[in-house]
Amino acid sequence: xxxxxxxxxxxxxxxxxxxxxxxxxxxxxxxxxxxxxxxxxxxxxxxxxxxxxxxxxxxxxxxxxxxxxxxxxxxxxxxxxxxxxxxxxxxxxxxxxxxxxxxxxxxxxxxxxxxxxxxxxxxxxxx
Amino acid sequence: xxxxxxxxxxxxxxxxxxxxxxxxxxxxxxxxxxxxxxxxxxxxxxxxxxxxxxxxxxxxxxxxxxxxxxxxxxxxxxxxxxxxxxxxxxxxxxxxxxxxxxxxxxxxxxxxxxxxxxxxxxxxxxxxxxxxxxxxxxxxxxxxxxxxxxxxxxxxxxxxxxxxxxxxxx
Numbered sequence: 001x002x003x004x005x006x007x008x009x010x011x012x013x014x015x016x017x018x019x020x021x022x023x024x025x026x027x028x029x030x031x032x033x034x035x036x037x038x039x040x041x042x043x044x045x046x047x048x049x050x051x052x053x054x055x056x057x058x059x060x061x062x063x064x065x066x067x068x069x070x071x072x073x074x075x076x077x078x079x080x081x082x083x084x085x086x087x088x089x090x091x092x093x094x095x096x097x098x099x100x101x102x103x104x105x106x107x108x109x110x111x112x113x114x115x116x117x118x119x120x121x122x123x124x125x126x127x
Numbered sequence: 128x129x130x131x132x133x134x135x136x137x138x139x140x141x142x143x144x145x146x147x148x149x150x151x152x153x154x155x156x157x158x159x160x161x162x163x164x165x166x167x168x169x170x171x172x173x174x175x176x177x178x179x180x181x182x183x184x185x186x187x188x189x190x191x192x193x194x195x196x197x198x199x200x201x202x203x204x205x206x207x208x209x210x211x212x213x214x215x216x217x218x219x220x221x222x223x224x225x226x227x228x229x230x231x232x233x234x235x236x237x238x239x240x241x242x243x244x245x246x247x248x249x250x251x252x253x254x255x256x257x258x259x260x261x262x263x264x265x266x267x268x269x270x271x272x273x274x275x276x277x278x279x280x281x282x283x284x285x286x287x288x289x290x291x292x293x294x295x296x297x
Contacts, residue, residue, distance in 0.1 A: 043264065043265075044261045044262055044263075044264040044265065045264050045265030048238075048241060048262065048265075051238075052241060052242055055242075073234045073260065073261070073262055074262075076231065076234040076235050076238070077234050077235070077237070077238040077262055078238070079235055079238070080234065080235035080236065080237065080238025080239045080241075080242070081238045081239075081241070081242050083206055083210055083235075083238075083239055083242075084210065084213070084238060084239035084240070084241070084242025084243050085242045102202075102231065103202050103205070103231050103232070104202050104205070104206050104231070104232070104235055105202050106201045106202035106203030106204070106206070107201065107202075107203065108203065
């Protein structure tokens with residue numbers, strides 16, 4: 001059974017997203033992400049449609065919460081899409097304290113330092 | 128004897144069928160009564176008063192409204208309540224102003240409404256549509272001063288759902 005994760009991130013954190021994608025793939029988890037979405041000329045309605053499709057096709061959405069993504073409207077949109085489509089939503093706090101700037105992040109989040117442990121737990125799901 | 132039994136059985140089946148049908152109709156009536164047409168109102172808390180006026184206007188048409196009040200509850204709980212509200216609604220109104228375009232929740236709510244396939248109407252309050260959210264491109268918006276036009280269209284949708292085409296035509 002394959003397990004697919006959509007990585008929600010700011011375009012400014014592309015390297016971070018690529019790194020997470022690589023680590024997930026190494027654990028046997030399929031990773032999806034929109035690269036450079038804030039720099040494309042794609043019309044907003046098409047972007048929204050694509051995001052909904054990507055999120056729909058995933059089992060889980062991991063949000064990379066950083067100083068860059070805390071105020072990103074697209075990241076917020078992806079979080080809403082995850083909740084609307086009943087997908088598991090996992091915020092990963094990269095910059096300490098950033099979760100306090102994003103009110104939809106409740107008590108449940110993964111600290112960046114605990115990411116290897118979290119990825120192992122996903123590995124079991126993908127197995 | 129056997130004939131009688133058969134006819135009695137057939138009669139019973141027919142009665143059962145009849146009862147079944149009326150029960151369905153009753154259930155349909157009940158569900159329509161239990162869930163009137165509902166409009167979710169997304170807004171920034173800085174525009175609470177305007178949102179409440181919009182809510183009142185919609186309620187006078189016989190519809191229900193869901194005003195998303197974000198109080199001191201935790202993020203998880205607010206998220207659950209927003210989702211419940213949008214799911215229970217047939218459409219969403221998004222009040223847009225200089226405040227709400229920076230609101231953390233408005234975009235999140237638009238995404239949920241999109242995911243659940245709900246009709247979304249942006250309402251512009253002192254903000255030009257082109258400076259409003261890029262994310263709301265593609266939706267037919269309305270200026271707050273023209274909100275009456277929205278109400279007229281809403282009456283049509285409410286009556287259509289309640290199966291009253293004559294009223295809808297008026």
